[in-house]
Amino acid sequence: MREPSLLPELCILLSLSGVVFQKAEGACARCPQNSFCVNNTHCTCNHGYTSQSGQKFFTFPLEICQDIDECKPPFSIYCGSNAECQNVEGGFYCRCDLGYKLLSGDTQFQNSHENTCRKITSPNTTKGKKELQQVVENFESLLINKTLWGTGEKREVASMITSLLQTMESSVLETALKTPNQEIQKVQNSTMAIETRVVTDNCSEERKIFNLNVQMNSLDIHCNDIIQGNVQGPSAVALISYSSLGNIINATFFDEMNEKDGVFLNSQVVSAAIGPKRNISLFNSVILSFQHVKTKPLSKKAFCVFWKSTEEGGHWSTDGCFPIQVNKSHTTCRCTHLSSFAVLLAFTSQEEDPILAVMTYVGLSLSLLCLFLAALTFLLCKAIQNTSTSIHLQLSLCLFLAHLLFLTAVDRTEIKVLCAIIAGALHYLYLASFTWMLLEGLHLFLTARNLTVVNYSSTNRLIKWLMFPVGYGVPAVIVAISAGSRPHLYGTPDRCWLHLKQGFIWSFLGPVCAIISVNLVFFLLVFWILKRKFSSLNSEVSTIQNIRMLTLKATAQLFILGCTWCLGILQVGPAARIMAYLFTIINSLQGFFIFLVYCLFSHQVRKWFGDIMKPKSESESYTLSSRFGPYSKSSEDK
CATH class of the missing domain: 2.60.220.50 (Chondroitinase Ac; Chain A, domain 3)
Known part of the structure; x- marks a missing residue:
């Protein structure tokens, strides 16, 4: 039997020794710029430079030697009176201030002992x-x-x-x-x-x-x-x-x-x-x-x-x-x-009212919390998930983002471009909120109409197909046209909102007024339909309950999604301050109203909350304990 060859092992040992030799030799060969080798093993930065890592000696080939600014702390070289320190790459020098020069005629010197700066006249x-x-x-x-x-x-x-x-x-x-x-x-x-x-x-x-x-x-x-x-x-x-x-x-x-x-x-x-x-x-x-x-x-x-x-x-x-x-x-x-x-x-025409500011921040903070809870409810409560809930969810999300951006960034006017972007985002989010409000009104009208129409499935499918393109697409088109025609009118000197010049504010108020008017029409139609249906009822309890709930939602929707914003337009004349307070209180609590009407007033949601909060019953505890009790058989005994 032949002995195994030692040639492969010898080659490996020679290659390893070559690597170690190259490492010892190459430590200096790989020293970075503005450094030199020490004892063929380490590198150190030249005088006037320091390593980026802070180490005096290093071997890392990608280390960087940075210039030391001797004219700034902690060094702060003192050059004497009528002179200043001037940093250069790898060092520094002193020079006389403007209007002064050295007696020797030189333009620079190294320390305060060489300072002979004298005022010159010409x-x-x-x-x-x-x-x-x-x-x-x-x-x-x-x-x-x-x-x-x-x-x-x-x-x-x-x-x-x-x-x-x-x-x-x-x-x-x-x-x-x-x-x-x-x-x-x-x-x-x-x-x-x-x-x-x-x-x-x-x-x-x-x-x-x-x-x-x-x-x-x-x-x-x-x-x-x-x-x-x-x-x-x-x-x-x-x-x-x-x-x-x-x-x-x-x-x-x-x-x-x-x-x-x-x-x-x-x-x-x-x-x-x-x-x-x-x-x-x-x-x-x-x-x-x-x-x-x-x-x-x-x-x-x-x-x-x-x-x-x-x-x-x-x-x-x-x-x-x-x-x-x-x-x-x-x-x-x-x-x-x-x-x-x-x-x-x-001097602004309407001085800031600290009480209004506090009311706004407190109300919007509460509204944000309620909108967050409402969105979670719409997402997690399976019993209420339908087309109406989807519209509620999108409305809550748009209002949540709009209120959050308003609270955190509406007064960030320092950078004009950033302020214009914030104003454009607020324009879009509030328009999207109103558009979803319009879809809320349309869906409520179709729901009331469903009580008197036999075939409603095709209309319901149409709403599902159209709601997202309309809810997010229509405000995007309005903002795109406004920003494309007059981008400089986004952002005012003291608020990141639409400028009042050239009637630009109507790119927001116009769609808002139109949506409020259409929602009012839907409200009147819903009441007319419900009145007709109620007069023709044969004492069906479930139908009466549906009518009462629809009536409540129609009234709340008109109040939440329309009338509150009208108060903002009425802030003129002697009643301006009263209208401002009413607008701030009611409008900042929009999220609370949505959570109250669409969540807390819902029997299914209250039952879902009860199931979540209810502790386990004794029978369930007994079943669990008996299943795993000392007399139960293990799977191995079966």
């Missing part, structure tokens, strides 16, 4: 400031000319202001770019204040943001938005504040609010511009902070607006601008473009 500084001052004086003479602005029509004034603002911004940027060595220039007088900043290094610092301040108003703008890809020459940004311009282009040029809402300008008009290319679109949003002219009461609504140039001249608009922080002294806005900006405040 003839170009005086020259640039004089030219900027001259621009201010020329524009100031136009602003204080009351004859020029007091006699013109509103359209002419808007057109002239638009032209003057553009001319002013161009002149300021042109003046700043003439003296690029003077990075920062500031000019201020009684009516205007200007700050300009010139960028010549093409944003060598990643993610650098410049801050400009004029008369307690500020602008934060990303460096890349200033240079706009301009690598051949300097670029500039200018922030201009006008103390008296708000008296000329006041809140009357804001078309998004009614006069009765009491809108007024509560900040100086501030212009932000970049050059030499006068682009107004940005890759990154800018942050503007405005000081209030009058201390803002927290109950009033603040609007971030910009001066929008149009064929008619111009007006204030909120497109692309929204407040991100508001306190008594300042409003901070985020805008996706550059223009002339301001803050408007509005």
